[in-house]
Amino acid sequence: MSTFPAGTAPVKAEFLIPISAEGSAVPPVADDDAAEGGTSHTSHRLGGDENDDASGGGPSRRRKKTREEKKARQGQNKNRKFGKVKDDYDLCRKTANGQTCEFGEECRYSHDIPAYLEAKPADLCFPTNVSQVLDESKPAEEEADASTGRIICPVFEEFGECKYGFKCRYLSAHIRKDESSGSPFLVVDEDKKARAALSANEANYITPDVQKLLRTKKYPTPIWNAYMKEMQEAEKAEREREKLKKEKKEQEAPVSNGDENVAQVVIPEPEQDAEVSTNGDEKVSKEEDSGMDTTEDDHQTTILKRTGESASLLDSQKDTPDLQTRFVEKKRLNWKEKTYLAPLTTVGNLPFRRLCVSYGAEITCGEMGLATSFLQGSKEEWSLVRRHPSERIFGVQVAGNKPNTLVPTAEVIAKEFGLGSGASAGAGVDFVDVNCGCPIDLVFKTGSGSALLDAPGKLGRILVGMNKALGEIPVTVKLRTGVKDGKNNAHKLMPRLAGEWGASCLTLHGRTRQQRYTKLADWDYIKQCVDAVRARETEEDLPPIPIFGGGDCFSSQDFWEDIAQTGVDGVMVGRGALIKPWIFTEIRERREWDISSRERLEGIRKLAEFGLCHFGTDTTGINTARRYLCEALSFQYRYVPIGLLEQLPAKINDRAPAFRGRDELETLLASPDSRDWVKISEMFLGPAPEAFSFTPKHKSNAYESQG
Numbered sequence: 034m035s036t037f038p039a040g041t042a043p044v045k046a047e048f049l050i051p052i053s054a055e056g057s058a059v060p061p062v063a064d065d066d067a068a069e070g071g072t073s074h075t076s077h078r079l080g081g082d083e084n085d086d087a088s089g090g091g092p093s094r095r096r097k098k099t100r101e102e103k104k105a106r107q108g109q110n111k112n113r114k115f116g117k118v119k120d121d122y123d124l125c126r127k128t129a130n131g132q133t134c135e136f137g138e139e140c141r142y143s144h145d146i147p148a149y150l151e152a153k154p155a156d157l158c159f160p161t162n163v164s165q166v167l168d169e170s171k172p173a174e175e176e177a178d179a180s181t182g183r184i185i186c187p188v189f190e191e192f193g194e195c196k197y198g199f200k201c202r203y204l205s206a207h208i209r210k211d212e213s214s215g216s217p218f219l220v221v222d223e224d225k226k227a228r229a230a231l232s233a234n235e236a237n238y239i240t241p242d243v244q245k246l247l248r249t250k251k252y253p254t255p256i257w258n259a260y261m262k263e264m265q266e267a268e269k270a271e272r273e274r275e276k277l278k279k280e281k282k283e284q285e286a287p288v289s290n291g292d293e294n295v296a297q298v299v300i301p302e303p304e305q306d307a308e309v310s311t312n313g314d315e316k317v318s319k320e321e322d323s324g325m326d327t328t329e330d331d332h333q334t335t336i337l338k339r340t341g342e343s344a345s346l347l348d349s350q351k352d353t354p355d356l357q358t359r360f361v362e363k364k365r366l367n368w369k370e371k372t373y374l375a376p377l378t379t380v381g382n383l384p385f386r387r388l389c390v391s392y393g394a395e396i397t398c399g400e401m402g403l404a405t406s407f408l409q410g411s412k413e414e415w416s417l418v419r420r421h422p423s424e425r426i427f428g429v430q431v432a433g434n435k436p437n438t439l440v441p442t443a444e445v446i447a448k449e450f451g452l453g454s455g456a457s458a459g460a461g462v463d464f465v466d467v468n469c470g471c472p473i474d475l476v477f478k479t480g481s482g483s484a485l486l487d488a489p490g491k492l493g494r495i496l497v498g499m500n501k502a503l504g505e506i507p508v509t510v511k512l513r514t515g516v517k518d519g520k521n522n523a524h525k526l527m528p529r530l531a532g533e534w535g536a537s538c539l540t541l542h543g544r545t546r547q548q549r550y551t552k553l554a555d556w557d558y559i560k561q562c563v564d565a566v567r568a569r570e571t572e573e574d575l576p577p578i579p580i581f582g583g584g585d586c587f588s589s590q591d592f593w594e595d596i597a598q599t600g601v602d603g604v605m606v607g608r609g610a611l612i613k614p615w616i617f618t619e620i621r622e623r624r625e626w627d628i629s630s631r632e633r634l635e636g637i638r639k640l641a642e643f644g645l646c647h648f649g650t651d652t653t654g655i656n657t658a659r660r661y662l663c664e665a666l667s668f669q670y671r672y673v674p675i676g677l678l679e680q681l682p683a684k685i686n687d688r689a690p691a692f693r694g695r696d697e698l699e700t701l702l703a704s705p706d707s708r709d710w711v712k713i714s715e716m717f718l719g720p721a722p723e724a725f726s727f728t729p730k731h732k733s734n735a736y737e738s739q740g
Contacts, residue, residue, distance in 0.1 A: 040686065040688060042673050042683065042689045043687075045677055119652060124200055125144050126142070128142075156184055159185055162638075167631075184205040188201070188203075193224065199219070243445075244410040244415070245410070248410040252441075252445060254445070256501055260440060363535070373396040373540075373606065377607060384640060387643045389614050390425075391423070399428070402432070404438035408438060408445070420460060434491075440499055443498075443499040443508075444503075451505075463507075466509045467499070483512070487516055508536055510536045511542070511605075514544060514559075516546045531569070538580070541582055544584060555584075560600060581605045583604065587608075587684065589625060611668035659727075660727060662710075670702065
């Protein structure tokens, strides 16, 4: 048996790659905070290793790196940027779809279809199976020839028509020539189109009219307005109570012992003739208040004379909140032992979630969205609520720091995608998750994410308001054990989340904000928190809610042992799904899957296909799909096939030594070099254009590993 330092994957000796004395058997550690990092990007390239001739004319030796050089190759490449790749000859999108452009000659894009087709590169060929990819005799790019039957368009195959029209890089699959005129026209398969309307079309699109209302701050939110007044009245009552308490304390204060001849004199304050307004800045006297009542009477009389209707009738026509749903009337969540894919920034987009669903994921949640951006009508933010019909249980995760952003955001989501919005099966939103666990500084410093763990009062107001705004849609909470090490507070907070504030499901990641991923998840503490919630439910006769744990789940054995030992209803899988999306198949079938390299490549092919269906088959869409495919490969390369391990199950935090796979493809899939990820993408998406560049999140992947 091979011997490795603690924390190293136990790879069998016959698969190890010998390392020179200067090299290291274990590659640098990947920074898993990148999985929850921001989505901003900046271009960053690292050069190759510098060699110097240590002996004036002798063989070159590798120079020992300084501490600064080592540090420069660790951590994340922050502020990455990825520019869009476009056609050199850009055709108007409406013209490309066979429609009439409303801008006419003033359009800044070309309307000359024959000239565009003349300049357009040859069509790409998307493989329908892995065998086509591994067949080296098949060209990666071939001339458009519909008679060969080899070119298919993934969008046309799924939807019956391709909305990218003449701009599609798989155009031969859906273009024909008119026999009389010889001009090209686009084909539509009406049968596929009808089937796609029921089973394939993505849902949860925000309309331009709604976006305009949000951007101009004119979207009606009556439930939030009513709740805001309710909070203001409660704050006013609280101030009055504090004031009376203070006055009573002053009146009951003992006589000073400094001078026994001086008796304590309490002068009562004069009676207040003013009331504090809701904002606390202005005061209205009783006489003025009386005048306001008189004015209101005149107002009622005027309305009656002019319209013949009372003001109360007109008030009933206003946009007022509906009867509120009580917490006990919320849709109950029966999620026991279901597989739950964690919301993941950047990689956890719709194509990746769709891939995980194909492997067996039952609950999915969109990427974290910011409440302020939702309320500003951000197109990018609202795209995060997009849902594929295959996602049977789908939720939206929001982050914010105040009720005045999170509650109206919840109200908009409920109106547009709730149960009463007319959403069909496979559409809408099944739950809304509040992020109380994000550790990233950019989020934490605004008071969002894990910062809410130290503000239980504010968090309670947020959850109560969101429950009012969402109606029957359940509110769930994802949180960490605490903010700082040694100061866990989730065991105090979680019983209140369910018992007082109406959370319908809780998910606890077994680490503090300060820990990030530096230590193993504390599943003993997760059990303590589960017991605390169950104890309160029993004491107050509350219906039990599902509780999920999270942290370090990397195998079927981990999943079922965590449930058995801690009492959680299920385990949320995050990094485990990033590294091996087929973990959901392992969990469902209760086995460890020694997946072959061809099976892994088929999963990558499916992810590329789903990416094209989502991002598009034009030049821009293909390279956007390529970028996110490389993002996924930046995690999947870390998988060590279990057939290469001396001990099972594999541990998620174990670092793999340099190893070779059981075949060339398995070795390629284990490469930490980002250039190899681009090479893999070219198997499915054709050659990467010169303008395309991919900068990995982890600096250690930005150069070719030595040795």
